Amino acid sequence: MQLLRSTDPDFAARFARIVNDRRESDADVSRVVGDILARVRIEGDGALRDLTARFDKHDLDNSGWQISLKDCKAAYKALDKDLRKALDLAAERIRAYHEGQLPVDRDHVDEAGVRLGAKWRAVDAAGLYVPGGRAAYPSSLLMNAIPAKVAGVERLAVVTPTPLGEVNPLVLAAAHLAGVDEVWRVGGAQGVAALAYGTATIKPVDVITGPGNAFVAEAKRQLFGVVGIDMVAGPSEILVIADNRNDPDWIAADLLSQAEHDPSAQSILITDDAAFAAVVEDALDVTCADLSTNRVARESWDDFGVIIVVQDLAKEAPALANRLAAEHVEIATDDPEAIFAQIRHAGSVFLGRHTPEAVGDYVAGPNHVLPTGRRARFASGLSVLDFMKRTSFIQLDEAALARIGPAAVALAHVEGLPAHAKSVELRLK
Numbered sequence: 001m002q003l004l005r006s007t008d009p010d011f012a013a014r015f016a017r018i019v020n021d022r023r024e025s026d027a028d029v030s031r032v033v034g035d036i037l038a039r040v041r042i043e044g045d046g047a048l049r050d051l052t053a054r055f056d057k058h059d060l061d062n063s064g065w066q067i068s069l070k071d072c073k074a075a076y077k078a079l080d081k082d083l084r085k086a087l088d089l090a091a092e093r094i095r096a097y098h099e100g101q102l103p104v105d106r107d108h109v110d111e112a113g114v115r116l117g118a119k120w121r122a123v124d125a126a127g128l129y130v131p132g133g134r135a136a137y138p139s140s141l142l143m144n145a146i147p148a149k150v151a152g153v154e155r156l157a158v159v160t161p162t163p164l165g166e167v168n169p170l171v172l173a174a175a176h177l178a179g180v181d182e183v184w185r186v187g188g189a190q191g192v193a194a195l196a197y198g199t200a201t202i203k204p205v206d207v208i209t210g211p212g213n214a215f216v217a218e219a220k221r222q223l224f225g226v227v228g229i230d231m232v233a234g235p236s237e238i239l240v241i242a243d244n245r246n247d248p249d250w251i252a253a254d255l256l257s258q259a260e261h262d263p264s265a266q267s268i269l270i271t272d273d274a275a276f277a278a279v280v281e282d283a284l285d286v287t288c289a290d291l292s293t294n295r296v297a298r299e300s301w302d303d304f305g306v307i308i309v310v311q312d313l314a315k316e317a318p319a320l321a322n323r324l325a326a327e328h329v330e331i332a333t334d335d336p337e338a339i340f341a342q343i344r345h346a347g348s349v350f351l352g353r354h355t356p357e358a359v360g361d362y363v364a365g366p367n368h369v370l371p372t373g374r375r376a377r378f379a380s381g382l383s384v385l386d387f388m389k390r391t392s393f394i395q396l397d398e399a400a401l402a403r404i405g406p407a408a409v410a411l412a413h414v415e416g417l418p419a420h421a422k423s424v425e426l427r428l429k
């Protein structure tokens with residue numbers, strides 16, 4: 001963990017190093033992923049069989065390539081009552097929030113008499129990546145599949161790794177609840193490649209969405225263009241902005257909640273009290289030791305954890321947060337709005353002392369698939385729009401063409417494109 005004070009003479013340089021440390025664009029990860037994508041494109045199912053045996057330690061021909069919808073339904077029915085209620089609540093709240101994102105078509109006639117508009121249509125097939133290497137992610141299944149359903153996508157194909165061939169019943173139950181069409185037991189970069197290129201067994205899709213580790217995120221990044229993607233959602237990040245009126249145990253737990261996802265996750269605390277920072281650090285050590293995820297969380301905190309002590313939270317924290325453009329930003333102060341108003345770049349913001357980020361991971365409603373690696377500067381969380389595209393349309397009658405056609409003719413001539421000019425001119429006569 002690194003401790004920085006904004007008054008230190010070398011603060012600007014050290015903070016810049018943290019900002020510029022693009023952990024997900026690691027050259028080794030990029031090369032490994034490039035090789036995996038090439039293998040799947042050339043060898044298809046053979047590469048999936050081989051890479052699944054290597055990384056997930058099971059033989060797809062024995063364990064089965066696909067999980068049946070019947071098994072998904074059975075898993076949902078067999079759920080413990082309270083767990084089923086929790087999953088149902090999460091699904092309802094996610095659906096309600098995403099229904100509000102459905103776009104409206106445009107169709108109007110302007111003052112020149114030209115009919116203009118745009119129609120939104122869903123993609124035909126979506127590939128949903130549900131992580132499963134270190135933990136199982138039924139919540140990510142819901143976060144991917146529900147917006148796709150709301151958008152009206154016809155075919156929803158899930159890929160998810162099943163380490164040692166073991167499936168997580170809650171992931172299957174979530175697949176049933178969300179109404180996905182296919183669940184494939186392949187993960188990692190090879191799972192993403194299978195969805196993009198297609199193989200003899202897995203049909204290709206039009207858009208791939210979902211979160212994953214550095215290999216999954218890099219695979220999506222490299223395949224953008226072959227397929228559409230939502231954005232690059234890699235190892236989790238949290239930035240907590242907290243004054244000293246917080247319970248240090250709460251803040252320590254918040255920092256650990258994202259550290260426990262992945263050794264390359266990143267948790268950062270900005271506070272205006274050095275003594276409070278020290279107490280949080282101690283609390284984090286104590287809490288971390290008791291977690292079943294201790295090893296991963298410890299590694300993440302030791303390697304990527306940061307505490308920044310500033311003089312004035314409201315004045316300094318927003319600028320630092322905007323440079324970090326973190327996936328999650330928690331503002332644990334009495335007046336979070338004062339800081340929130342100045343936050344320009346963040347995947348999702350959690351306001352006040354009673355809004356732990358983890359509530360957004362599961363049940364709040366907005367999507368938890370969010371841009372990482374400072375990509376919140378230009379990208380947003382997964383939404384219904386990621387499963388849709390817009391087709392514009394234009395309609396003119398003779399009078400409307402007479403109004404605006406001559407300008408098109410003039411522009412076509414100066415571009416040196418006479419056939420363009422002619423196709424308009426002929427109609428003007």
Ligand SMILES: NC(=O)c1ccc[n+]([C@@H]2O[C@H](COP(=O)([O-])OP(=O)(O)OC[C@H]3O[C@@H](n4cnc5c(N)ncnc54)[C@H](O)[C@@H]3O)[C@@H](O)[C@H]2O)c1
Pocket residue numbers: 032055056130131132133134135140161187188189190211212213214215216232233234235236261262265327368369370371372
């Ligand atoms: N940004 C978001 O919105 C968001 C949301 C949820 C989870 N996450 C992140 O998703 C990730 C889940 O990671 P996970 O590992 O548990 O599951 P995962 O499914 O993302 O990755 C597991 C797969 O990674 C591949 N892999 C592992 N080591 C490899 C190597 N050395 N070379 C090539 N491939 C390798 C394997 O194929 C394995 O099956 C975490 O980083 C978590 O923080 C992000």
Ligand SMILES: N[C@H](CO)Cc1c[nH]c[nH+]1
Pocket residue numbers: 137139140211235236237258327361368369370
């Ligand atoms: N925090 C993750 C996004 O970075 C999402 C998640 C799913 N389950 C638990 N957490």
Ligand SMILES: [Zn+2]
Pocket residue numbers: 236257258261358361
């Ligand atoms: Zn989480």
